[in-house]
Amino acid sequence: MADTPFVVQLFGQFxxxxxxxxxxxxxxxxxxxxxxxxxxxxxxxxxxxxAFALWPDSTEAQAxxxxxxxxxxxxxxxxxxxxxxxxxxxxxxxxPDLPYRLDVADFxxxxxxxxxxxxxxxxxxxxxxxxxxxxxxxxxxRLRHGYLDAVERLVATAEAxxxxxxxxxxxxxxxxxxxxxxxxxxxxxxxxxxxGDRTRAVRVYHQCAAAxxxxxxxxxxxxxxxxxxxxxxxxxxxxxxxxxSGPPFVGRAAERSALTAAWRRAVAGRAHVVLLAGEPGIxxxxxxxxxxxxxxxxxxxxAAARAYPGEGVLAYGPVVAWLRSERLTAGLRTLARSYLTExxxxxxxxxxxxxxxxxxxxxxxxxQRQRLYDAVARALSAPGAPLLLVADDVQWWDRESLQLLxxxxxxxxxxxxxxxxxxxxxxxxxxxxxxxLRNALRxxxxxxxxxxxxxxxxxxxxxxxxxxxxxxxxxDAAALFEQTEGNPLFVVEALRARQAGGGVLTPxxxxxxxxxxxxxxxxxxxxxxxxxxxxxxxTAEVVALAGRLSEEVVVRGLDELWxxxxxxxxxxxxxxxxHDTIREAAYGALSPMRRRxxxxxxxxxxxxxxxxxxxxxxxxxxxxxxxxxxxxxxxxARAADVAQRLYAHTEAARRLTRALELLxxxxxxxxxxxxxxxxxxxxxxxxxxxxxYASARIHEAHERALTLARSLGVAPSPPLLRSLGLGSLxxxxxxxxxxxxxxxxxxxxxxxDDVLRxxxxxxLGVTAFWAGELSTAREHLACAVALYRDENRREHxxxxxxxxxxxxxxxxxxxxxxxxxxxxxIRARDEGLARAEQIGHPYSLATGxxxxxxxxxxxxxxxxxxxxxxxxxxxxxxxxxxxxxxxxAALDGYLEVVDGRPSEGIARIRQVVAAAPxxxxxxxxxRSAMLRILLAACDVAEEADIGLxxxxxxxxxxxxxxxxxxxxxxxxxxxxxxxxxx
Numbered sequence: 001m002a003d004t005p006f007v008v009q010l011f012g013q014f015x016x017x018x019x020x021x022x023x024x025x026x027x028x029x030x031x032x033x034x035x036x037x038x039x040x041x042x043x044x045x046x047x048x049x050x051a052f053a054l055w056p057d058s059t060e061a062q063a064x065x066x067x068x069x070x071x072x073x074x075x076x077x078x079x080x081x082x083x084x085x086x087x088x089x090x091x092x093x094x095x096p097d098l099p100y101r102l103d104v105a106d107f108x109x110x111x112x113x114x115x116x117x118x119x120x121x122x123x124x125x126x127x128x129x130x131x132x133x134x135x136x137x138x139x140x141x142r143l144r145h146g147y148l149d150a151v152e153r154l155v156a157t158a159e160a161x162x163x164x165x166x167x168x169x170x171x172x173x174x175x176x177x178x179x180x181x182x183x184x185x186x187x188x189x190x191x192x193x194x195x196g197d198r199t200r201a202v203r204v205y206h207q208c209a210a211a212x213x214x215x216x217x218x219x220x221x222x223x224x225x226x227x228x229x230x231x232x233x234x235x236x237x238x239x240x241x242x243x244x245s246g247p248p249f250v251g252r253a254a255e256r257s258a259l260t261a262a263w264r265r266a267v268a269g270r271a272h273v274v275l276l277a278g279e280p281g282i283x284x285x286x287x288x289x290x291x292x293x294x295x296x297x298x299x300x301x302x303a304a305a306r307a308y309p310g311e312g313v314l315a316y317g318p319v320v321a322w323l324r325s326e327r328l329t330a331g332l333r334t335l336a337r338s339y340l341t342e343x344x345x346x347x348x349x350x351x352x353x354x355x356x357x358x359x360x361x362x363x364x365x366x367x368q369r370q371r372l373y374d375a376v377a378r379a380l381s382a383p384g385a386p387l388l389l390v391a392d393d394v395q396w397w398d399r400e401s402l403q404l405l406x407x408x409x410x411x412x413x414x415x416x417x418x419x420x421x422x423x424x425x426x427x428x429x430x431x432x433x434x435x436x437l438r439n440a441l442r443x444x445x446x447x448x449x450x451x452x453x454x455x456x457x458x459x460x461x462x463x464x465x466x467x468x469x470x471x472x473x474x475x476d477a478a479a480l481f482e483q484t485e486g487n488p489l490f491v492v493e494a495l496r497a498r499q500a501g502g503g504v505l506t507p508x509x510x511x512x513x514x515x516x517x518x519x520x521x522x523x524x525x526x527x528x529x530x531x532x533x534x535x536x537x538x539t540a541e542v543v544a545l546a547g548r549l550s551e552e553v554v555v556r557g558l559d560e561l562w563x564x565x566x567x568x569x570x571x572x573x574x575x576x577x578x579h580d581t582i583r584e585a586a587y588g589a590l591s592p593m594r595r596r597x598x599x600x601x602x603x604x605x606x607x608x609x610x611x612x613x614x615x616x617x618x619x620x621x622x623x624x625x626x627x628x629x630x631x632x633x634x635x636x637a638r639a640a641d642v643a644q645r646l647y648a649h650t651e652a653a654r655r656l657t658r659a660l661e662l663l664x665x666x667x668x669x670x671x672x673x674x675x676x677x678x679x680x681x682x683x684x685x686x687x688x689x690x691x692x693y694a695s696a697r698i699h700e701a702h703e704r705a706l707t708l709a710r711s712l713g714v715a716p717s718p719p720l721l722r723s724l725g726l727g728s729l730x731x732x733x734x735x736x737x738x739x740x741x742x743x744x745x746x747x748x749x750x751x752x753d754d755v756l757r758x759x760x761x762x763x764l765g766v767t768a769f770w771a772g773e774l775s776t777a778r779e780h781l782a783c784a785v786a787l788y789r790d791e792n793r794r795e796h797x798x799x800x801x802x803x804x805x806x807x808x809x810x811x812x813x814x815x816x817x818x819x820x821x822x823x824x825x826i827r828a829r830d831e832g833l834a835r836a837e838q839i840g841h842p843y844s845l846a847t848g849x850x851x852x853x854x855x856x857x858x859x860x861x862x863x864x865x866x867x868x869x870x871x872x873x874x875x876x877x878x879x880x881x882x883x884x885x886x887x888x889a890a891l892d893g894y895l896e897v898v899d900g901r902p903s904e905g906i907a908r909i910r911q912v913v914a915a916a917p918x919x920x921x922x923x924x925x926x927r928s929a930m931l932r933i934l935l936a937a938c939d940v941a942e943e944a945d946i947g948l949x950x951x952x953x954x955x956x957x958x959x960x961x962x963x964x965x966x967x968x969x970x971x972x973x974x975x976x977x978x979x980x981x982x
Contacts, residue, residue, distance in 0.1 A: 005099040006081065010035055011107070011143075012125030012334025013384055016078075023078055028131075029054065030074050033067070035128055037085065037094040038102055039139055044091035053135040104143065111146050116157065119150040120173075124333040129384030148177060155187065164195045172572070176326040179211050182224050189227050198555050199540040201231050206562050206569045214293050232559065249290050250466065250488070251459040252283070255450050259291050259420065262448050266418035267386045271409050273441050274418065275394075277425040278452035281489025281581055284422035287452070288390050291420060301327040301383040306392035308536040308580075314617045314639060315400040315648030320346050322389055323379055326572070331382030335375075342375035345646060348611070364797035365647040365689075366842040372646075373407050380408070386416040393580075395427035395434055400648045402433045406440055413446070425451065454486035463488060467495045489579055496565070513585035520560065523549075527557040528566065532586035533598040535621070537576040545605035546598065600626035613642050620655070629665040636662070637679060644686060652686035670712065677708040684723045689801075693723075694730035694959075702727050718747055718756050722800065725763045729770060732958030737767040755795050758787045762804045769811060770925045772961030774819050781812040793839065803844040806836040810851035817855055818962070829855055845875050846884045853891055854929060857936055858966075862898065869895065886912050886926065890933040894940075902941035909934045910946070928960030935963075935970050944974040 006023075009015035014031040016023045025031055032054055037045065051063035058066065071092075075082050084100065086093040103122055110119035127140040151174045158166035168191050175184045185208040192201035205220070205228040212218050220228070255276075262274050276284045285306075292302045305321035322328060323346065332340065332350070341358050344350045345368075351357055363371065380387055391397065391405070405419065429435050441447035455463065461477040472480070484490035493513055517528060530543045544554045558575065561567045570576040577583040590598070603622035606615050620635035640655035660679050666672050683701055691697060702724050709716050716724065725740035745760025747753070765780030788805040796804055809832030816825035829852050836845040849872035856865035869891050876884060890912045896905030913930045931954040938947030951971035955964050 007101040041094040042096040044093040116150045116153045123147040250463040269414045271415045271417045274448045276422045281487045282452045283488045295388045300386045302388045304390035307396035315651045318401045339375040342371045389419045391421040394421040395423045399433040523557040524560045537570040537574040542605045546601040633659045649686040649689035656683040680705040693727045734771045770960045781808045784808045806844040806848045810848040894937045897937040932963045944978040947974040
């Protein structure tokens with residue numbers, strides 16, 4: 001390792017490695033000194049110059065002292081680097097004659113050799129992002145200029161050799177770096193036109209006009225407009241007035257002040273969320289857009305994502321939209337390949353864009369989720385600048401995206417991140433995942449809530465006059481306010497309808513919008529109908545395919561809709577309606593038969609133009625609306641599979657449930673029954689993960705799957721058998737659980753499948769354990785441990801989400817103790833926990849630690865109990881599950897009782913028990929374990945009344961008998977204490 005050359009990355013965030021192994025440095029100032037010397041490599045640098053550059057506000061003496069301290073720290077932490085730095089009493093120099101690798105050196109060598117592609121590939125981001133010292137700025141600007149020049153050379157080279165697709169790709173990269181450079185927009189328009197794609201060429205002009213209007217408040221230059229006019233001149237374009245400026249922004253001073261204060265807190269290192277709530281049309285999205293532009297002007301990285309009602313978005317869809325924003329996408333180049341591999345689960349295009357990138361493997365749930373969450377956090381931090389994330393219409397976001405957002409804010413409280421979310425106020429409390437997030441953020445004091453009210457009479461008049469372009473008569477302004485009640489969208493749409501010649505003023509905004517839509521050209525009306533059916537953002541390609549429209553019709557129609565502000569540009573390649581209310585009005589005007597037809601056309605267009613996994617949820621929605629049941633079932637099943645790969649259990653269960661609901665629409669046949677059995681079996685895993693084994697839906701799914709298997713004359717599959725066994729166990733039906741465990745073991749013996757044999761013995765062992773048949777439990781659990789093979793671990797984890805040897809050993813430890821063999825209990829516990837730590841599977845480790853804690857409780861080993869509880873809390877991760885989290889919370893309550901806070905501790909345990917009623921058991925024995933903890937706490941606290949009630953419940957509990965003897969013993973003790981006190 002000592003001979004391995006150093007590899008230094010200065011583009012993006014500073015990174016020092018020996019080969020592929022990162023070398024940690026103790027401080028940011030150590031990084032700065034190294035970066036300064038590397039950027040001036042080979043040239044002796046006076047110590048005073050280095051010190052002044054890094055500590056400009058200090059005295060010369062103090063700055064030199066700081067420099068000596070940093071050099072000492074560097075030599076102590078990385079001794080091998082000392083030979084690379086030539087130090088005299090007066091100067092410092094990085095020695096270029098020793099072997100090392102520097103990305104800036106490779107970049108400059110590529111530029112000198114006119115190897116433009118190599119130079120661009122070296123440039124992984126601006127120099128030392130996140131470092132804002134004055135000495136960096138000049139170097140950063142110089143290197144950035146070289147990068148942009150290299151990209152321009154690539155555009156010219158590709159165009160010269162006739163590679164127009166390559167020229168477009170390079171020009172788009174140039175535009176992402178400088179989104180206000182009109183010359184690049186003109187270049188792209190000409191390139192798209194040369195490729196015969198006028199639709200995209202016109203789209204580029206729309207993007208240019210929007211960017212200039214939002215960021216600078218100006219229109220495109222005459223030269224840019226001339227290119228645009230030339231594109232349209234080939235059509236017999238109807239006389240459409242030039243595009244009006246965007247709706248003016250009026251009022252909201254207090255709201256903007258609150259947003260600004262939240263932004264300053266975030267920039268200072270306190271991650272925060274602002275929730276903008278209000279009725280439709282009140283201006284939530286517009287306020288968020290204005291604030292996003294304000295932040296972007298101040299150097300922030302910004303990204304926006306939205307959701308749509310009733311759409312088929314897949315899990316993490318909004319997070320994907322954030323990651324695909326220009327600045328965050330550019331930052332991905334600075335990430336280690338291991339993070340890019342994880343992100344490829346959400347961004348499959350990385351597997352094409354990053355040569356040789358490893359494909360992500362399916363991992364056990366808790367491990368995969370943790371890695372994915374960490375990779376997303378890295379991606380958000382990669383640009384090295386304060387970050388604003390806009391979450392539009394968050395009431396329609398999927399549960400997984402909201403959970404990821406909560407994780408990011410909880411685990412990175414000091415990140416310079418601000419999330420501005422918009423939501424319809426009436427939908428917040430009726431959306432459980434959003435309500436849960438809001439409550440958690442409130443508790444953490446990381447949420448600011450802003451309720452947007454309607455405009456007052458004066459603000460309504462100001463808005464009307466700005467839209468109208470002149471003074472509005474007092475009588476008209478009063479009538480407008482009365483009829484619109486100060487809703488900004490109603491005001492704008494009413495005035496635009498009147499400007500279009502309708503003279504309509506009505507508080508029924510849909511009538512106003514439909515009046516505007518009726519005055520469009522026939523081609524534009526057709527496009528509006530198709531776009532409204534799509535139900536979200538749309539591309540020119542999809543509407544052209546769905547409507548079977550020529551390029552000329554699409555170009556004319558989209559440009560007219562854009563000019564009329566019916567639609568607006570969305571990201572870099574799509575359009576969206578300027579407001580959901582316009583989409584709803586356009587869709588509402590379609591007849592049922594027309595809707596059905598268009599949904600079918602849109603589904604076929606999407607299937608032709610898109611990657612099927614990514615759009616499977618949307619396809620399901622459109623096929624269903626088109627009455628194409630067979631295709632809808634297949635699309636829902638595919639969407640469920642995609643969700644399950646990401647362990648998005650709720651989404652997978654929802655998709656499979658809907659597919660099963662649609663199946664009766666197909667003719668009855670053995671094929672339909674086989675399909676139903678397949679879907680019913682697939683439903684079990686996500687349903688168990690999201691609702692638990694004892695849920696009524698699981699029981700119904702089990703019964704239906706068994707009925708179908710019998711009718712088809714096939715044996716239940718192993719996953720079904722295992723699920724049936726644990727479901728029976730959760731309901732306290734030990735006989736049925738044994739029957740399924742035997743069947744699972746026999747299937748393994750028949751097929752010589754050690755995985756099934758181990759899982760069968762495990763099921764028989766836990767059934768006997770909870771039934772109180774401890775000798776039998778010991779036999780089966782020990783057999784499962786003996787049959788286990790390390791080479792099968794991955795299959796156990798992927799198919800059944802836990803490592804059975806860890807679970808069986810720690811369960812066996814408690815079994816040994818209850819049978820009176822303390823030495824065997826400790827041996828089994830220690831072996832199980834050692835294996836768990838070695839494997840590193842979070843759920844298995846946390847569950848093993850939970851049973852070690854319960855053993856410590858029964859053994860009255862308080863130091864061990866504290867140790868195992870603390871370790872279990874440290875390793876719990878997103879998705880660990882209520883079984884572990886709830887029991888750990890109860891054990892925390894017990895420790896409170898032991899530490900002299902009996903009232904608080906018992907109240908905490910009772911709260912946990914109440915939150916896990918028997919009908920909602922997440923796993924067999926969960927409630928009995930919590931009651932056992934409550935009994936121990938009541939014994940310590942001498943709380944006889946609560947203890948007696950807990951004893952009675954535990955003794956009567958049908959799903960567990962393991963702690964009944966202890967409950968009977970404590971009941972006698974509590975009764976005696978109760979009698980004495982009486």
